[in-house]
Amino acid sequence: MLKRRKNNKKGVNYMFEKLNAKIEKFENYINRINKEKKMVGVSVAFSYDNEIIYAKGFGKARLNSKQNITPNTIMSIQSITKSFASTSIMHLVEKGLIDLDKPLVHYLPYFRTSKKEESDKITVRELLSHTAGFPSDILIANIICPNIEELKDLREMQKTKGISDDVRKDIKSFEDITRYFKNVDLDYKPGEGFKYCTDAYVIVGDLFEKVSGISWYDFLQKNIFDKLNMTRTTLEPLKAINDKDSARYYTYDDSSFKEVSFPTNKIAAPIGFIYSTALDMSKYLVAHMDYKNATLLKSISLREMQNSYTRVNDVSSRFDVKNPGYGLGWCTGMYKGLNLVEHSGGYPGVKSFVRMITNKKVGIVCLTNFQETNVIEICNKATDILLDV
Incomplete structure (x- = not known):
């Protein structure tokens, strides 16, 4: 064409x-x-x-x-999806519902890592820019896929990390992933480094839904896919x-x-x-x-x-x-x-x-x-x- x-x-x-x-x-x-x-x-x-x-x-x-x-x-498209997640948050920023430089706990009071006093300082901007202090190998978001038995590498990584099937099967929502972060140790002080943490972007979806009160999936369909005539995107x-x-x-x-x-x-x-x-x-x-x-x-x-x-x-x-x-x-x-x-x-x-x-x-x-x-x-x-x- x-x-x-x-x-x-x-x-x-x-x-x-x-x-x-x-x-x-x-x-x-x-x-x-x-x-x-x-x-x-x-x-x-x-x-x-x-x-x-x-x-x-x-x-x-x-x-x-x-x-x-x-x-x-x-x-x-895999991780290109993260730009859609950030776009959804910027819609809320434009509406005055989110301040990028406010701590994440202001919007999600149940969010914490293993050291609450440190994770309480993590801002929305740091969450979106992979500068929150999270390690890069949390893994929980990837291993909850329904077809993990067919993905040997992921299954092996789950065993290496010591994440039980019971823990994996208990994850049923964005919020469950956010709450899982209580088990996570920060690798560096928030805002003082960079590590690409794919799991953190589930928290982005949770943040959007809790602040807006609407489904992240529905928002993307109506405000991005439909708006841009992305008729074959789902x-x-x-x-x-x-x-x-x-x-x-x-x-x-x-x-x-x-x-x-x-x-x-x-x-x-x-x-x-x-x-x-x-x-x-x-x-x-x-x-x-x-x-x-x-x-x-x-x-x-x-x-x-x-x-x-x-x-x-x-x-x-x-x-x-x-x-x-x-x-x-x-x-x-x-x-x-x-x-x-x-x-x-x-x-x-x-x-x-x-x-x-x-x-x-x-x-x-x-x-x-x-x-x-x-x-x-x-x-x-x-x-x-x-x-x-």
Whole structure:
């Protein structure tokens, strides 16, 4: 799919000289990694300013039926979901219902870690920016998935952490996860470090529901998915699984592709269990760069999310990024002089990545159904080709 503005010197043809040649170069690159068996399926989309300029699928959505992947194929986006969770909180900030710099216990009095006097100081901003002091390996949010018996690595990690099945099965809500944090020891003082804690984002969902009085799932459907016309985006696992154009997920084992269990974990949805498409995610990126029209949030809120609040030391997964940091649900940094706001997602069989080049108003989406596919390399290649860097 390729769309262009006509007779507009500020449009796509102005921004991307020789666009067709660039697209051809990018497609040749994707076809090469497909031949090298470095992917099963890849769904990509590019946006510029307020429109989607390109979207295409490469490879297979399902190997058993040889079903092709498309820009409309529903796929797991995993931790990119965290930006949706932060967006929901910023809606409440705009309404004056949440102050980012107030302690979390002001809104969730039952929240605490093993040392209450320390965790009482954790602010909402620190929760969203992974600077609260939590360790990165709490694990509870991931192991409550209903299909854990099919995920051997998660099962082994549960045993290593010593979390019993009784404890795991007692988790039935966002609040239960928040209350579980009473067992957690902080690794550093709140606001004085950074550790990416995926479990903490279930607390974000709990915070939203307790302050707003409405379902986090319903809010996302009405105020993000419906509002942005993201018609093929859902939080419902069964809807994603049963859709005729939805992906299945693969690892590589014994020199062949092996299908793995479908990613599902509705109780812990804020950590990474939205299902979307490359086209829908492009609409989402466009809205997050719409500083003028406030389609999704006010400009000040968008920029608050995209501001770096902490430097990220472990950048092994984001090679070539300078000044890596983390905002509110978004990773930040510089790449060859370009301002980046982005996020990745990963799970058995899943790799996903979205990038906003905010000073150029360019968005790149890359969703895949094979965990060995290097989505960051694909996004870097797309960036290099589109912007001649």
